[in-house]
Amino acid sequence: MNNAVSGYLDKFGSNFLIAAMIPSLGLVIAILTIFEPILQPSALINAPNSIYQGLGVGVLVLVPTVIVGFTLTALNTYILKFFEGYVFFRYLPILVYRQREKAKKLIGRKETLRKRISVLESWSSNPTPRTKKILRRLRNQYYNIAANYDKNFPPEIDDVLPTEFGNILKASEAYSSNRYGMDGVEFWPRLRQVIPDRYQDSIDSARNQLSFLVNMSVLALFFSFLCSLPVLFILGFFSLSPVSTLTYIDVFAYSYRYLIAGLLGLFCFAFFQKASIYSVGSFGIMIRSAYDLFRLDLLKHFHIKMPDNSVQEFHIWRNIGELLTLGQQSLTFQGLEYLWDDAKQPSLEKKQVG
Structure with a gap:
């Protein structure tokens, strides 16, 4: 019993460290570095007494890191739902329209190829080498387009979500139902009980990687928002204060570090958000493979x-x-x-x- 609890805590600690603590630590260090003129953390870190130095480091770095890390862990499901498009993006019809148009375009190309293949097969009971070559090329094109749709969109067009991230995950969730008649929502908690530990560790690793990238995206966007606040304050003070003696050069001198940091944060958000799309595809493949490999073991149970x-x-x-x-x-x-x-x-x- 103690070994089981210890193993669970070790796994939770590893998951928490990778997916939440490292992004949180990065955010705290970035804030302390960029907002140094405002926060002045050196006053605590460079305290003459070593005890105060230790307390300063704990207050400025460790405590915020742990708080942000646990917050990310507690909100993990909500954050993923946000990226999938269930929370905010669902109220933006233009995003749903764009994703559905992409899906319809793939469906249209797939059906066109299907008809061309069917016509060639019906016309050529004894196809020539040239016809065989054309059929082989068309079938390869059909396979690639059908596989692309199956990987990136759910089977039903009405189930298409507003985000690419959400549609890839939705397609993975629909895989078990489409292939085997297994409702993924109902059967996944049960299937997990028969998955071997080694494969379960691989799933956890893929999930940690996905959570890490998603959390980095969220924190990068939050950091950019924080950087915009001093810039807006300086611009507001410059434009509204009747006694302000600041020039445009002064405004830039006071705000350039926040502007550059904010733009860098937006770049990091775009980078990690794009990386999370590739990661959710890999995670989805792990889920699909679990049904392929272990569903009959569940049936035995x-x-x-x-x-x-x-x-x-x-x-x-x-x-x-x-x-x-x-x-x-x-x-x-x-x-x-x-x-x-x-x-x-x-x-x-x-x-x-x-």
Whole structure:
């Protein structure tokens, strides 16, 4: 028991350190560096007494870092939902329109290629080498476009979200339902229980990488916002104060460090936000692969007879999903036939339920 708790705490500590503490420490150091004329942290750090120096470092660096880190961890789900487009971007129809237009364009190209392939196949019962070459090229194009759509957009156009980040994650969530009839929301918590530790560590690593990049994006944008405040204050004082003797050169001299830092923060936001899109794609592949590799292990834990083919498997998972989601409220659920180990259930080889 102690080993299990210790292992959990070690993993939590590692996840927290990578995904939250490092970005938080970067933000605190950047603020102390850029806002040094305002905050004057050197007064505490350079205190003559070593005890006060230690307290100064703790107050200025460690305490804010821990607070920001725990805040990021607590808001992790909300931040991801924000990046997916559920929180704010959903109220901007132009973003939804742009993403749906991209999806429709891919669907249109895919259907055009499908029709061209179908026409060539129907016309050529005994295709010439040239026709075979054209068909091979068209099929390759169709495969690439269909795979691109499947990776970047959910199957239904109405489910397309306002952000590229959200659509990639939505496509990964829809994968298990589209391939195997498994509702990802219902089955993922159960599937995690049968995933081997080694593969689970790989999933956690991909999730940590994604959270790190997302947190860096959020903090970079927040840092740019903080840098804009002194600039706005200086400009406001210069333009509104009737007794101000500041010139434009003075305004620039007072605010240039904040302008440069703010622009650098925006650049970092764009960089990490773009990197998070690639990272969420890798994370989505890990989730898809987990269903490919371990879904039948989960089926064994349900004590359900192994399917004979993929069609039968699809209906089995869809039926189990009806039981888990709706229970007695389902209109289509059919009774499940359980199989038991003879050693554990000597009097029952099969047990009919439902």
